[in-house]
Amino acid sequence: MTKLSRTLGLRSAILLVVSGIIGSGVFKKVAPMAAELGSPLLVLACWIMAGLISLAGALTYAEMAGMFPQSGGEYVYFKKVYGRLFAFMYGWGAFTVMRTATIAALSYIFGQSLIALTGSGGQPVEITVKCIATALIAFLSWINYRGVSFAEGLSRILIYLVFVAVAIIAVLGFQSESGSMNNLTQSAQEHVTNPNRSLLGSLVVASLGAFWGYEGWNQIGYIGEEIKNPQRSLPIALGVGTSIVVGIYVLLNTVYLYVLPIDALAHLASTPGKIAAVEVVRQAAGWAGATFISILILVTTSNSTNASILMPARIFYAMASDGLFFKSVAIIHPRYKTPSVAILLQGLWSGVLVWSGSFDQLTDMLVFASFIFYGATALGVILLRHKQPDLHRPYRVIAYPLVPVFFCCCCALLVVMTLINQPREALTGLGLIATGLPFYWFWRKRPAISHVDDAVLNK
Numbered sequence: 001m002t003k004l005s006r007t008l009g010l011r012s013a014i015l016l017v018v019s020g021i022i023g024s025g026v027f028k029k030v031a032p033m034a035a036e037l038g039s040p041l042l043v044l045a046c047w048i049m050a051g052l053i054s055l056a057g058a059l060t061y062a063e064m065a066g067m068f069p070q071s072g073g074e075y076v077y078f079k080k081v082y083g084r085l086f087a088f089m090y091g092w093g094a095f096t097v098m099r100t101a102t103i104a105a106l107s108y109i110f111g112q113s114l115i116a117l118t119g120s121g122g123q124p125v126e127i128t129v130k131c132i133a134t135a136l137i138a139f140l141s142w143i144n145y146r147g148v149s150f151a152e153g154l155s156r157i158l159i160y161l162v163f164v165a166v167a168i169i170a171v172l173g174f175q176s177e178s179g180s181m182n183n184l185t186q187s188a189q190e191h192v193t194n195p196n197r198s199l200l201g202s203l204v205v206a207s208l209g210a211f212w213g214y215e216g217w218n219q220i221g222y223i224g225e226e227i228k229n230p231q232r233s234l235p236i237a238l239g240v241g242t243s244i245v246v247g248i249y250v251l252l253n254t255v256y257l258y259v260l261p262i263d264a265l266a267h268l269a270s271t272p273g274k275i276a277a278v279e280v281v282r283q284a285a286g287w288a289g290a291t292f293i294s295i296l297i298l299v300t301t302s303n304s305t306n307a308s309i310l311m312p313a314r315i316f317y318a319m320a321s322d323g324l325f326f327k328s329v330a331i332i333h334p335r336y337k338t339p340s341v342a343i344l345l346q347g348l349w350s351g352v353l354v355w356s357g358s359f360d361q362l363t364d365m366l367v368f369a370s371f372i373f374y375g376a377t378a379l380g381v382i383l384l385r386h387k388q389p390d391l392h393r394p395y396r397v398i399a400y401p402l403v404p405v406f407f408c409c410c411c412a413l414l415v416v417m418t419l420i421n422q423p424r425e426a427l428t429g430l431g432l433i434a435t436g437l438p439f440y441w442f443w444r445k446r447p448a449i450s451h452v453d454d455a456v457l458n459k
Contacts, residue, residue, distance in 0.1 A: 007149045008226055010233045012156065016307060017220045017241025019155045022162060023304030024109045025213025026249050027277035027297050030256050033206040035269035038188035040257040046203065047253050050210035051246035056407040058217050058242040059397050060378045062235030065221045066395040067384075069230030071339075072318030073221030073311075074377055081380035084324065085440060090373050091319045092436030097429060098366050099312035100346060102215065103305060104353035107133035110301040113275075117294045133354045140306045141347035144313070147336045148226050151310045158303035165296045166248055169281060173255035176284035180258070188262045204417040211367045211414075213249060216304065217242045218374070219311040231394035256280045309350075313342040323446030330449050368418045369429040375411030378404040 008016070033043050064077045075094075078087035094100075111132035115125055144151040173179065220227075220237050227233050256265065259280045268274045275297065282290035317339035320329035326345070333340040381404045384391060397403050419426045 007228075008152060008223070009228050010236060012152050013220055013227050013233050013237035014241045014244075015156050015159050016152060016223075016311070017217060017237050018244055019159045019303050020216035020219040020307040020311060021214055021242070021245045021304070022159075022248065022300050023106050023213075023216070024297065024301050025209065025215070026252055027293070027300075028109075028275055029209035029213050030253055031265050031268040031274070031276040033209050034188070034262050034265035036202050036206040038262060038266065040184050040186070040262045042203070043206070043257065043262070044184075044250065044253060046207045046210045047213075047249055048246075050207050050214055051242075051249060053407065053410045054211070054214040054217050055239070055242050055246060056403050056410070057374055057378065058238040060381055060404045060407050061218055061221065062238045062395050063381050063393060063397045064377060065234035065238060066231045067391060067393055069227070069234055070318065071223060071226070071314040073218060073315060074373055075315050075318050077221075077377055077380055078373075079322070081383055082376070084322070084444065086376070088319065088324050088440045088443075089433055089436055090376075091315050091324070092439065093369055093373070093433035094312060094315050095346070095349065096435065097432050098370055099308065099315070100350045101353055101366055103137060103308045103346070103350040104133070106301050106305040106308060107136045107350070108354055110136050110298060110305065113294055113297045113301065116275075117291070117298070130354050134351045136302065136305060137309070137347050137350050137354070140302070140309050141343050143306065144310050144343050145333070145336065145338060145340050147338055148223065148310065151306060155303055155306050155310070158299055158306070161299050162296070162303065165292070165299070166252065169277075169293065169296075170251055170255055172281060172285045172289055173259050176259050178259060178283050183259070183261045184254070184257050186261065188266055201417060201421050204414060205421055207414070208367050208418070210249075211371075214242075214245065215367065215370065216308065217245070218377075219307065222311040222314040235395035252277070259284050309343065309346065313339055313346045316342040316346065320449070322448045324440065324443045327446075327449075366429070368415065368422075368426045369433060371411045371414050375408050375415070378407045378411065382408075 030043060033046060034040075037043055037046070065073075068076045068080060070076045072091075075087050075091045078090050108129060111129035114132055115129055140151075143154060217238070220234060220241070227237075256276060260276075260283060264279075265276055268276050268279060275294075277297070278290050278293050281293040285292070316325055316329050317332075319325035320327060320342070326341075329339070329342045329345060331341045332338065381397060382401060385400070415426075
């Protein structure tokens with residue numbers, strides 16, 4: 001039986017965590033957040049808070065990842081803690097909404113950015129953007145089909161370019177003549193408070209934008225079977241990789257708020273086609289700077305799309321191996337040692353979402369749905385500590401139980417506040433995940449396909 005191959009070291013795992021997170025959110029979300037809050041300090045507080053919560057989640061996840069370093073991430077954790085049904089519902093949600101919609105959205109933003117960079121216009125732009133997005137998904141799926149080392153090598157090159165570009169943006173921004181420390185403290189003059197939301201409600205809505213920017217920090221767990229010494233490498237990669245991204249995001253948003261006043265950033269939220277980061281660098285460094293950051297957005301969205309194709313496909317492979325998905329998805333390519341059919345199916349459905357035009361609405365639901373399962377993982381850490389205290393734990397979450405309890409409470413708060421403030425999106429997301437129930441009842445009696453010896457993995 002062909003198996004997945006352990007080819008990725010610790011550095012590769014850390015860079016994949018960073019690659020899986022940094023996409024388009026950090027360049028675009030500051031504008032709607034500024035419009036919602038009207039305060040630069042509150043905007044920065046949202047990015048810091050979302051980063052700390054994501055880091056708490058990563059540190060909590062690290063305990064699960066160390067105990068169960070198989071392919072599939074949360075799917076494997078949930079099967080161990082809550083059983084096959086809950087695990088399947090997570091995997092089905094990942095396939096229908098959470099992961100494929102992310103791929104569709106990132107590739108679409110890549111297409112938009114490429115069109116904007118080339119200056120194309122006219123009525124057929126929408127079709128052109130979708131063609132570019134589809135082509136990107138097809139190309140990156142082919143890259144990942146050819147092997148995890150091949151795909152990780154591309155991701156490593158792109159993320160190094162991102163590191164260099166972030167440093168250049170910081171230098172340009174803080175040297176800008178239009179920049180001012182007053183911009184970091186002065187609230188918007190034209191801001192109108194939403195009468196339907198409290199300050200806490202506005203903070204939660206704004207934080208959804210920040211959480212979309214951080215989305216993807218958990219994906220490294222999906223490829224546990226392809227990482228060398230996963231019990232050690234996965235926890236380190238989660239903690240270090242997420243910390244690097246928090247630092248980058250706080251730095252970039254500080255630059256945005258330093259260069260442009262909060263009113264100008266809030267105005268961008270109602271201006272179609274404007275990307276906040278591009279306008280900030282245009283202000284600081286003219287057309288050359290705007291071109292530079294437009295190219296950077298192309299790099300980050302293509303890199304994040306690549307990581308989002310590379311890692312989540314292993315969820316569907318793990319489900320199929322358990323008999324809970326299409327049988328062919330459990331196939332490992334005999335030459336490339338990749339879950340080839342899972343990658344192709346994931347790419348096909350992501351392409352369908354691009355052309356359906358529904359992925360924007362789906363990504364609105366993505367953060368809500370994701371945090372239900374994030375909270376379930378953190379709760380699982382606590383439950384396993386009580387039920388199986390002697391289980392081998394290569395890594396134990398720091399400051400237990402404070403960190404997992406804090407993360408659980410944050411997840412619960414975000415879920416409840418989203419139900420209150422955006423009930424349609426929240427309930428639609430739950431409905432899409434529930435469509436998996438008939439499939440579960442159909443597949444549940446199938447026998448599992450054994451690829452991996454759990455006893456060997458968890459020595």
